[in-house]
Amino acid sequence: MTTATAGFEARNRESLGLRLQHLLHGNPTLGPLAVLILAVGAFSILNPRFFSAPNLSLVLAQVTVIAVLALGQTLVILTAGIDLSVGAVAVFSSILMATFATKAGMPGPLALLLGFVLGTAMGALNGFLVTRIKLPPFIVTLGTLTIFFSLNSVVSKSETVRGSDMPSLMTWTGTTIPIGGFRLTYGSIIMLLLFALFFYALGSTAWGKHVYATGDDIEAARLAGIRTNRVLLSVYTTAGALYAVGAWVLIGRLASASPNVGTDYNLDSITAVVLGGASLFGGRGGVIGTLIGALIVGVFRNGLQLAGVEVVWQGFAIGLLVLIAVSLDQWIRKVKS
Template sequence: MLPDLATAPPTSTRGRLLAHLPPVATLGPLLALFIACAFFASQSDRFLSGSNFSLILQQVMVVGVVAIGQTLVILTAGIDLSCGMLMAIGSIVMTKLAVDSEMNPYLAILCGLLVSTAFGFLNGALITRVKLPPFIVTLGTLNIAFAITQIYSKSQTISALPEALEYFGRTFRVGQTAVTYGTVLMLIMYLIAWFVLRDTAPGRHVYALGNNAEATRLMGIDTARMLLIVYTLAGLVYGIAGLLLVARTGVGDPQAGQTDNLDSITAVVLGGTSLFGGRGNILGTLLGALIVGVFRNGLTLMGVASVYQILITGILVILAVTTDQLSRRKG
């Protein structure tokens, strides 16, 4: 019987050293990030400033967390178009309960997380029980969540938040750069996701499910249950992103999240995760989120209008997916 190459420890000194190096799949996104930073630094003197890096990190922490949930879904060969709206509805529930209903802010946060998680569970249930395509299901829940968010908030921004909801927006200094506690939480979440996907049986099952769902089922793995867990966890992650969004902006914004589905998918595919499932690296997603943040920030410094930023983001997605498709054909 052949050893499990995914879990077998490296036996040679060279193997042990290579195990601690970044995965090869992350080298492309890392190079792209370096090139993007070099380009925008040449276009604006402000790009390399500590205050600008602080701004990039604050922008990235929200889409970066959303992209964690999106990565889990895409690794199973699915897609989640509802992510931005699940983030938004969670943020509105927690802020409205804390401000208008004067609920204990920690309980309000819990309620917001539960609502986002419940929508994630609904996505998973419709996909696994009713056998609907992920694209259709999440497109439907995107619109449902958006409508409920507008009705519940009466399309009004919620301000004057209690301190507990703004905690992750607070900063500490690293050199000349102010880093938010939300950024630290994002990095911790990436480390947890990296460990689970790399070193646990459920993580390997996620990859197996994306590679070949039928073969995975024949191995005795409950694929429907695994998909349900993935979409439910993704909903929880989007709720956490909603909390970080509230902490960063200081308000509950019912119009939030409308571009985060595109931004999160862009981060995932730029990070090297295949839209066809079964192949990818969560650390690559973090690099992809940084690339998205750097592009948005750099284009803003160059005076490029937001509509053209969305255009460029769409082009980046197409280029990344085309590259993935070509590599699959060669493979």
């Protein structure tokens, strides 16, 4: 091989790499979508049961709660923040809803409404501490994580509230709709509607553009006239409301309200957002990518379980995916749009 030929091939490889960088920078969901398709194909080959309607129904049902929580996490990460309290807010909200409906004897709609209000207030507290007290999001949500989980134990007395003791509305999100061999829950329908709503809100409203601008460069956004503190407060408050909706979906999924769940929700929600192509540095990503990321987590866990892989190695695989996704994000961010 001549020196000229080797130089040409090197330049060609470099050109392909640059084109791939630009493609992924402009279309952040392409990478996660390719991973999801490959994972589904691989697990279907390893075990034909994977692609059966009952198993796919199970995957979607398992993904639903994490997807709703990850939607709120997406809003926070788009502003270059992080929310470690997502699991604590969701579980505490579910316990409050169940307690209002059982021990306080409230009607189901009122118990849900109060749970939504308090979950939203928890998110607003995070936003207040970040925007008014000027504390870093990591420290704020680490503190409220501990506070809300502690209050959760106090209110629940570490006891699970059974779904049979609650009004039927509380567990309605777990009701399934048969579609052929596939079974779709009302919780999954709510999740898909929420993703459609925020896909529109982030892409077609001034609020969505302000969220991206704040995450991309908060000082430039402020100089452009965007009230960045108001944007951040709205993001954390909206995230709290989404976590409360996730709490309702969680009650339906478990047919109970348990104070002992949710220890992995923080990590799972962040994992879904990162795998979905969002940047931890803010300003890049979207809700469709997050939905794909949540599905990737669900597909890998279910597929590895069907393949007989031990739980510890399932976690290893998810962690490896996260590292690859963050490394890919760092590579993509080198492209200047």
